[in-house]
Every structure is written in C-alpha cells, then in structure tokens.
Amino acid sequence: MDFSHSARSGQLLDRLDRFMREQLAPAEATYAAQQVGGSDHRRWRQPPVMEELKAKARDAGLWNLFLPDPSHGAGLSNADYAPLAERMGHSFIAPEVFNCSAPDSGNMEVLAQYGTPAQQARWLAPLLDGTIRSAFCMTEPEVASSDATNMRATATVDGDSIVLDGRKWWSTGIGHPHCRVVIFMGLSDASAEPHARHSMVLCPLDAPGVTVERMLPVFHTFDEPSGHGEVRFDQVRLPLDHVILGVGRGFEIAQGRLGPGRIHHCMRAIGAAERALAMLCQRAAARTAFGQPLARLGGNGDIIANARMAIEQARLLTLKAAWTIDTQGVKAALSLISQIKVVVPGMLQQVTDAAIQIHGGAGLSDDLPLAALYAYARVLRLADGPDEVHRAVVAKIEMKEQLRGNTR
Structure with missing residues (x-):
C-alpha cells in the first residue's frame, strides 16, 4: 500500500490549503454573524458570505472534489480525495464551500451511480451546481x-x-x-x-x-x-x-452510498482532531500555572503524545479503508469501514476533550470551536450507525475469516 499523494491530489491539496487560509478562515466569523438564530427554520437564511465563497471556490476549480466520476466531479479515487477531506475538516463551513458536504455528497453519489437520466437532469445537475x-x-x-x-x-x-x-x-x-x-x-x-x-x-x-x-x-x-x-x-x-x-433495492443503494461517505466523515474528523491538537499545544505553551507552562505540568506531555499517536493511527486505518475500496470494492472493505467509524470519532472525542480540559472554562464557551468539535465527535459515534453496530460487523467478519483459516 502506497499512501503518498498522487501528483493531482497533492496539487489540489496545495490549492485547497491556500484557499482555506486566505479566503475561508477570514470569513468564518462573518458566516456566524450572518446567521439568524432560533429554532424556526422558516426564518433561517443562507449567509450571503457562503454564496460568495462558493463562487470563488468554483472559479478556483475546487468544486465537487469528492466525486470519482470525472464527468461530474474531480475524478479522484477515495485515497486521493482523503487528504482533501482531512483539510476541509479544519473548518465547519469548508465542505459546503467546496460543494462536498453531507448529505448532499452522498445523495449526489446515489444519483450519479443509480439515477435515471431524468432523475439526474432534475436533481443531480442543480446539486452539482450547488444551487439546491x-x-x-x-x-x-x-x-x-x-x-x-x-x-x-x-x-x-x-x-x-x-x-x-x-x-x-x-x-x-x-x-x-x-x-x-x-x-x-x-x-x-x-x-x-x-x-x-x-x-x-x-x-x-x-x-x-x-x-x-x-x-x-x-x-x-x-x-x-x-x-x-x-x-x-x-x-x-x-x-x-x-x-x-x-x-x-434500497439496501443495495445504501451499501454503495455509505462506504465512501464514511471515508469522507472520518477524514474530516481527523482534520478536526488536528485542529484541536494544535489549539491544545498552543495553549499548553502559552499559559503558565504554578511557575511552569501547562505543557510541563502533570501528565500533559503524555496527553499530547497520546493524541498525536492516536491521530496517526486513525489516519493510517482510514487510508487503508480508502485504498481497499479503490482496489477491491466496498464489499472487501466492509470490516475496515466499520473499524474507522468506531476508531476515528472516538479519537476525535478524546483529543477534543483533552483540548477543552487544557483550555479550562474557555474550552466550554462559544469563544472557541472546541465545544462544537466535541459535539461533532459525539454525534459521529451515532451518525451512520452507532459504535455497537460497527463493532458487531467487525466481529462477525473476523470470526468468519478466522474460521476459514484466513489469518493475517
């Protein structure tokens, strides 16, 4: 397995990173300020800055990056798209900016793979355009x-x-x-x-x-x-x-839809964990208590090391799942897909919890994104199937392989 970036993926990642730093990050506060608030969705509106960012992203060629069909999207494999999804995970608004957000991405994949020409003309085309x-x-x-x-x-x-x-x-x-x-x-x-x-x-x-x-x-x-x-x-x-x-044929469609979608979710979660760890380290270096930087107090060094190791392990497992889908199909990757859906959200929850702890009260507030990141991690442990279901899938497949003598 070779997880190095292809030339195309690396080039897109550089462009995506630059766009997120120069265009997207400065607009996040504006996006939040343009929201209406409240529970009545009939009053909600699309923040105007989102449409501005989407137009810029499309002009920059950073659009529909998730779709492997080159007639509809960027034509990237799951392994090639994975680092782009990870980078998008650093921002809550990035997936929509690049027209790569769930559930639209999964619905577009369904329509591209299974839709009739009439269904594609009515619904896929405007979804690809980002107008609906x-x-x-x-x-x-x-x-x-x-x-x-x-x-x-x-x-x-x-x-x-x-x-x-x-x-x-x-x-x-x-x-x-x-x-x-x-x-x-x-x-x-x-x-x-x-x-x-x-x-x-x-x-x-x-x-x-x-x-x-x-x-x-x-x-x-x-x-x-x-x-x-x-x-x-x-x-x-x-x-x-x-x-x-x-x-x-609903379940047949669901199997095809959920495999790549879980890769996207997990890679974005890994990007979110990287953001949380960066904030943790910055805080640990900048804040002093009892005459020492927080990084030197208690077991904080171990916490930082464990977070880094957990992120690296989660990334490698997710890339293996993406590579297996690309080379052998979704069916061959079923155990790996369930493994990452347990491992990655749990890792994100652990890393974000540590970042909140080291920020003290500030970590619980809306002044920082950590509370929202923690909620996102907790939601992912239920979204697209709870941890228990995925563990059951892994165990079932493992027992079958072991009893067949297919040991690794």
Whole structure:
C-alpha cells in the first residue's frame, strides 16, 4: 500500500490549503454573524458570505472534489480525495464551500451511480451546481434505527404511483433554505427477504403531505442553516419514476452510498482532531500555572503524545479503508469501514476533550470551536450507525475469516 499523494491530489491539496487560509478562515466569523438564530427554520437564511465563497471556490476549480466520476466531479479515487477531506475538516463551513458536504455528497453519489437520466437532469445537475441542497430521510423515532430493517415508514406502490407514509427524524439538511429534495427510504414489501423490502424514493420537499414539524437541537444548538429535522410524510403520492434503481433495492443503494461517505466523515474528523491538537499545544505553551507552562505540568506531555499517536493511527486505518475500496470494492472493505467509524470519532472525542480540559472554562464557551468539535465527535459515534453496530460487523467478519483459516 502506497499512501503518498498522487501528483493531482497533492496539487489540489496545495490549492485547497491556500484557499482555506486566505479566503475561508477570514470569513468564518462573518458566516456566524450572518446567521439568524432560533429554532424556526422558516426564518433561517443562507449567509450571503457562503454564496460568495462558493463562487470563488468554483472559479478556483475546487468544486465537487469528492466525486470519482470525472464527468461530474474531480475524478479522484477515495485515497486521493482523503487528504482533501482531512483539510476541509479544519473548518465547519469548508465542505459546503467546496460543494462536498453531507448529505448532499452522498445523495449526489446515489444519483450519479443509480439515477435515471431524468432523475439526474432534475436533481443531480442543480446539486452539482450547488444551487439546491438535499436531505436523507431514513432514521425514525418509533424504532431502533440502528437496525435499518426495523423501519416502519412505508413506500407503497399503487398503480403508476408510489405513496410515502410515516415519520422520519434526524434528517440532516432539511432546514436549509435551499433544500429542495429528500431521499426517503421506506418499506415496500414486508414479505420479501429483509434486505429486499425497502426502497429509496426521490421526494420534492414541497410535495403535498410533506411537513417539517420541528428542528432538533444537538447539545442545545440547531446547526443553522442546515439543521436536523423531524418530518412527517402523510400519504405523499409521487410518480413511480421517482423510485431510485427499482422497488426493493434500497439496501443495495445504501451499501454503495455509505462506504465512501464514511471515508469522507472520518477524514474530516481527523482534520478536526488536528485542529484541536494544535489549539491544545498552543495553549499548553502559552499559559503558565504554578511557575511552569501547562505543557510541563502533570501528565500533559503524555496527553499530547497520546493524541498525536492516536491521530496517526486513525489516519493510517482510514487510508487503508480508502485504498481497499479503490482496489477491491466496498464489499472487501466492509470490516475496515466499520473499524474507522468506531476508531476515528472516538479519537476525535478524546483529543477534543483533552483540548477543552487544557483550555479550562474557555474550552466550554462559544469563544472557541472546541465545544462544537466535541459535539461533532459525539454525534459521529451515532451518525451512520452507532459504535455497537460497527463493532458487531467487525466481529462477525473476523470470526468468519478466522474460521476459514484466513489469518493475517
């Protein structure tokens, strides 16, 4: 395995780094100041500075970098995109600036890989242009959604229509003023085998029967302007051609969608950990207590060393997962993908917690990004499957390989 940057990836990383330092970092405070505040997503607006940054990023050729299909994006492999995602992880607003933010990135991958020409023309093209946003409606409040076969919301075929009914929540991006479409996953045939029961359907947000009932706070913050919403689908009738790939093929699509997406999440989290560690070290060097810099007190030296080692280990594991997807496909990388989803968010939570501790009370405030980074890490331990589910996947695959005699 060779994890060195390709010439193209290295060149893009240099340009991305320069853009983030010169254009994006100075605009972060303006972005925050232009937000409306509150829980009513109907009042939220896109901060004007975001649209300015997006236009500059597109002009700079730093656009849709995540898409491996060169007809739609940069044409990078997962391993080549990984360092770019890591660099974006240093800023909460960077992914949207470069049109690489979730859930849009995953939804665009679905449409690029599985969408019909008509679906791509209606929804993929404006998503690629960054003129609309989207959401993904899968998790439900009434069931343990860590087992997706539990889903009760339905997508029922009725003649030449498909009817959506049920309630979803934690639908990230649903509150964005530019959100125009969601991908809804629902039960189509309860009698089919478990992984052939569900369908994915493109649903315009303004379709009759779709109601965003509320935005859900995460650690008392509403993540404006995208947010996470609870949505009711009340007999939403759509043409059958809004189904993606075919009725009953929802899990097939999900497998293809989640592999690369988890690489993106984890590499961004590694970038966030690098930012937290940099802040920790700067504080440890600049602050003095009991006559010594904080870096020399107690076990702070060990904490710094452990953070560096944990970041390096997490990065190598994630790059291995990306390389395996590129060379052998998602199926061969299933254990690695689950491993990084446990390891990386846990590492970020640990590093950010240490950074908060060394900043004292300041680390808990909104004066610094550390509290938000900690919340982000904690959310990632549930997003795209909780730690326990991923550990179960790793254990299942490991037992199977060991009993086959495939020891490493």
